[in-house]
Amino acid sequence: MLAVTIPSFWLADFVMGFWFIYFQYYWLPQLRVRHFMAYAWGLAAAYATADTAVLVFTHHALLTSLPALILVGVECLTLVRRYRRYLPAFISMTILAYLLIEFIDTVSLTLTMLLTNVAFMTTLPGGVVTLTFDSVFFALTLLATLSTQAPIENLIQSMLGRNAAYFFLGLMSVMMLVFSLFEYALQALNWSVGYLIFLMGISGVLMLGVTLCTYILVQSHLQTEHTHAQLQVQRFHDQYEAELHRQVASVRKFQHDYQNMLLGLGGYLADHDYAGFQQLYIDIRSRWATSNAADLTINDLENIPKIGVRYEVYHQYLEARRLGVDMYVKTPEPLTLTMEALRQLARIVTRTFPIVLPYVAQLRPAMVTLELLDAQYAVHFRLTFPVGDDARIVAAHQLTSAQGDLDFSQVTRHLTLDTSTMLQAKRHWGQLEIILPKNGQN
Numbered sequence: 001m002l003a004v005t006i007p008s009f010w011l012a013d014f015v016m017g018f019w020f021i022y023f024q025y026y027w028l029p030q031l032r033v034r035h036f037m038a039y040a041w042g043l044a045a046a047y048a049t050a051d052t053a054v055l056v057f058t059h060h061a062l063l064t065s066l067p068a069l070i071l072v073g074v075e076c077l078t079l080v081r082r083y084r085r086y087l088p089a090f091i092s093m094t095i096l097a098y099l100l101i102e103f104i105d106t107v108s109l110t111l112t113m114l115l116t117n118v119a120f121m122t123t124l125p126g127g128v129v130t131l132t133f134d135s136v137f138f139a140l141t142l143l144a145t146l147s148t149q150a151p152i153e154n155l156i157q158s159m160l161g162r163n164a165a166y167f168f169l170g171l172m173s174v175m176m177l178v179f180s181l182f183e184y185a186l187q188a189l190n191w192s193v194g195y196l197i198f199l200m201g202i203s204g205v206l207m208l209g210v211t212l213c214t215y216i217l218v219q220s221h222l223q224t225e226h227t228h229a230q231l232q233v234q235r236f237h238d239q240y241e242a243e244l245h246r247q248v249a250s251v252r253k254f255q256h257d258y259q260n261m262l263l264g265l266g267g268y269l270a271d272h273d274y275a276g277f278q279q280l281y282i283d284i285r286s287r288w289a290t291s292n293a294a295d296l297t298i299n300d301l302e303n304i305p306k307i308g309v310r311y312e313v314y315h316q317y318l319e320a321r322r323l324g325v326d327m328y329v330k331t332p333e334p335l336t337l338t339m340e341a342l343r344q345l346a347r348i349v350t351r352t353f354p355i356v357l358p359y360v361a362q363l364r365p366a367m368v369t370l371e372l373l374d375a376q377y378a379v380h381f382r383l384t385f386p387v388g389d390d391a392r393i394v395a396a397h398q399l400t401s402a403q404g405d406l407d408f409s410q411v412t413r414h415l416t417l418d419t420s421t422m423l424q425a426k427r428h429w430g431q432l433e434i435i436l437p438k439n440g441q442n
Helices: 006-024 036-058 062-080 084-115 124-144 146-159 163-189 193-270 274-286 306-322 339-360
Strands: 326-330 367-374 378-386 392-395 398-401 404-407 420-426 429-437
Touching (some): 006 084, 006 124, 062 084, 084 163, 124 146, 193 274, 339 367, 339 378, 339 404, 339 429, 392 420, 398 420
Antiparallel strands (some): 367 378, 398 404, 420 429
16 A cells, blocks of 8 residues: 555555455354454554554564564464364455455556556545545445355355365465565566556456456356255155155055955945954954155255255155154244255254164154254254153263163264254153354354
């Protein structure tokens, strides 16, 4: 930023610092603290004050980068405690934010210098005009990139804890290194119009490269998700067809048995053998069993998104019926989750029911109730099931009884989103509740 007077330098640092911090968290909303705007303004003011003090007391331009490094370092240290796995993505977004504000600031400086002169830009009014241009361009950038928030957030969520996150960080680091080398090489032009034009061109090319690389990564991620969703839908569709064919065969068999029953009962009535009629009727009743027909259809789960969760819930429903367990699903409101949150919820469903269903099949009533509640910031997964008379909670995720032990410690392990789990048992019923945040925070 071209600034000579102390007030203009502080004002430039304050405005640019705010936009820098805002863009750091623009694609990482789950890392934002409460009252984020006040936090960003306060942090920008502290950075501007520290940077101005370094310039005043050292009179060395290179040392003014030290407060920026300290600012990023402090932010990273605050993330280590709860969001360690987000660090590669956060640093990548930090580099992207730096390149973005440098590009926009260079464009603004170039326009101001071409429209006025260098002497005007060294004054406080000139700095205000330049910063006004900056703010307008930043606001337009926010409007232009608004539709990219969800895809990039899903991309970042999918890369957490994987090598792809470090690959993306390496790519951004190379971009940062190239920009820094060109910037220092152009210092020989001594803040001329040529310097700004060259710097604008270099940063523009780098931003174009970052945009293209990010676009390719997002498209690859979306294609992978689409393929995975198609395979999952096909797998559950095949299972549903197999269950439907089994039900058709069962109906056909019942039709044949039904005809034989009517013929037998009719024969006894024709012979006036009421004792035989009564005995055959008793024999028929004794062979009756509760039908395991799929009372719940896939269309009954319309409040659950198709991708991942709906078919997994229906799969567990069919497994429950196969084990003789009645399963009820309650989803009063449609679920609105990101792709990554849906994937995490599907994993919770997949890991929970194989633990609960064999246990519940031994008890009476053999039934479970699944509730999926969509709150403002989180989705509540509640599974209610019967337990033995002597059931008790022995650990945060473990329940023990004469019928067996239930251990839910592995259900939320290795999930990329922070979850909270509560297991409780009251009289003859137990309940497992898992809160899955929509934005990665509890």
